[in-house]
Amino acid sequence: MSERRFPVCVSPDHVMGLVEILNSVGGAADAERINEITDVDADLLPHAIDAAEILGLVKFNSGNLRLTGLGKKMAEGTIKYVKRELGDVIRDVEPFRSILRRLDVERMIEKDELMDQLKGYAYWEDQEDLEKVFSCLLSWLLYAQVAKYDWDEDVLLPNSVRTRHPRGHKATSSGDLA
Amino acid sequence: MVGKRFIKAIEDVSFDADENEIVAIMGPSGCGKTTLLKIVAGVEKPTKGEVTYAGRRIDGFRPKVGIVFQTPSLVPWLTALDNIALPLEAQGLPREEGRETAYRYLSLMGLQGFEESYPWELSRGMNQRVALARALAVNPELLLLDEPFSQLDPLTAETLRAELLDLWQVQFASIQSIILVTHVADEAVYMADKIVVLSVRPSRTVALLKVDLPRPRNRWSEDFKRIVDKLYEYM
Numbered sequence: 001m002s003e004r005r006f007p008v009c010v011s012p013d014h015v016m017g018l019v020e021i022l023n024s025v026g027g028a029a030d031a032e033r034i035n036e037i038t039d040v041d042a043d044l045l046p047h048a049i050d051a052a053e054i055l056g057l058v059k060f061n062s063g064n065l066r067l068t069g070l071g072k073k074m075a076e077g078t079i080k081y082v083k084r085e086l087g088d089v090i091r092d093v094e095p096f097r098s099i100l101r102r103l104d105v106e107r108m109i110e111k112d113e114l115m116d117q118l119k120g121y122a123y124w125e126d127q128e129d130l131e132k133v134f135s136c137l138l139s140w141l142l143y144a145q146v147a148k149y150d151w152d153e154d155v156l157l158p159n160s161v162r163t164r165h166p167r168g169h170k171a172t173s174s175g176d177l178a
Numbered sequence: 179m180v181g182k183r184f185i186k187a188i189e190d191v192s193f194d195a196d197e198n199e200i201v202a203i204m205g206p207s208g209c210g211k212t213t214l215l216k217i218v219a220g221v222e223k224p225t226k227g228e229v230t231y232a233g234r235r236i237d238g239f240r241p242k243v244g245i246v247f248q249t250p251s252l253v254p255w256l257t258a259l260d261n262i263a264l265p266l267e268a269q270g271l272p273r274e275e276g277r278e279t280a281y282r283y284l285s286l287m288g289l290q291g292f293e294e295s296y297p298w299e300l301s302r303g304m305n306q307r308v309a310l311a312r313a314l315a316v317n318p319e320l321l322l323l324d325e326p327f328s329q330l331d332p333l334t335a336e337t338l339r340a341e342l343l344d345l346w347q348v349q350f351a352s353i354q355s356i357i358l359v360t361h362v363a364d365e366a367v368y369m370a371d372k373i374v375v376l377s378v379r380p381s382r383t384v385a386l387l388k389v390d391l392p393r394p395r396n397r398w399s400e401d402f403k404r405i406v407d408k409l410y411e412y413m
């Protein structure tokens with residue numbers, strides 16, 4: 001897996017949106033054409049392409065985008081499948097890899113410690129930027145269901161740990177429909 | 179009615195939404211698309227004309243309807259799970275049962291892990307997922323979508339469109355038909371089986387287009403482009 005820097009603040013929805021659009025035009029297209037179809041913010045598309053390529057969902061070569069086999073499967077898969085596959089692939093991508101390995105060992109990481117770890121990874125100017133990066137990171141970890149977050153204690157936990165019914169509610173885990 | 183002034187929003191609009199059909203309603207801003215949706219939902223009364231569901235007039239009787247608006251309109255002090263459970267509890271479902279049902283729909287929309295998040299902690303896309311889950315959780319027969327993707331960035335919008343179509347194609351739950359208000363031709367052709375094009379206010383039906391393309395639809399197919407071009411002509 002590539003060691004390029006993963007743009008954390010591109011969301012799973014951005015990456016999957018790009019994958020879905022590519023699939024809807026037959027699996028390959030010029031990036032400029034995708035830009036025309038979607039009218040997506042010029043700041044966002046290159047980062048979404050980067051993220052999708054690092055995750056192994058698209059190949060980008062001389063301005064041309066092509067879905068990989070995994071990308072096609074994810075475009076055609078259910079939400080549940082997409083989440084499971086994302087959970088697998090982000091384990092090999094920084095900064096998720098280091099955080100998840102650390103979580104395996106320490107079983108709990110406090111928010112402040114995570115923020116410290118992110119300082120060396122993402123671009124940030126002030127605390128507000130860092131909070132944003134933290135929240136982006138969290139959205140990946142939670143969406144891919146590779147970790148849980150205890151909102152009362154502000155700690156990241158392994159997904160296998162049952163949270164203490166955060167925010168005063170009884171946790172439920174019955175019957176997925178997906 | 180605006181103040182004491184009476185504004186005629188809809189003049190002559192007629193269409194059917196058949197079983198297992200997605201109908202898109204397109205038209206210029208202010209042509210009464212949202213008013214039309216409210217009339218179908220039974221929350222606004224037409225001064226003339228009628229809406230029927232399965233052969234019954236919608237006035238005293240109302241089909242079970244789920245509605246999703248442009249903005250998710252979630253209760254800010256409730257978590258994602260509680261927002262989804264809210265209409266269920268309002269329908270009289272006991273709290274725990276409501277929350278269990280809500281959790282199933284939350285998972286369906288890919289929100290596991292975010293159940294205890296408040297709307298301000300979630301992205302726009304995630305909040306719109308909560309709104310969709312809330313609309314689906316009431317087991318609607320009719321799903322009404324009022325430009326539900328228009329406030330999202332294009333990539334997030336595409337993800338939600340695809341997810342909704344996936345759910346629709348596996349004939350999920352109780353939904354018989356979906357009525358989608360949109361102003362985006364590409365979205366209408368990508369999603370709908372039938373497109374109703376309205377004129378400026380007071381709106382009339384300008385065209386009724388069938389979209390017989392196989393799913394998943396290829397945006398680069400000649401047929402897809404032809405229908406999009408036709409829509410632009412009418413608009």
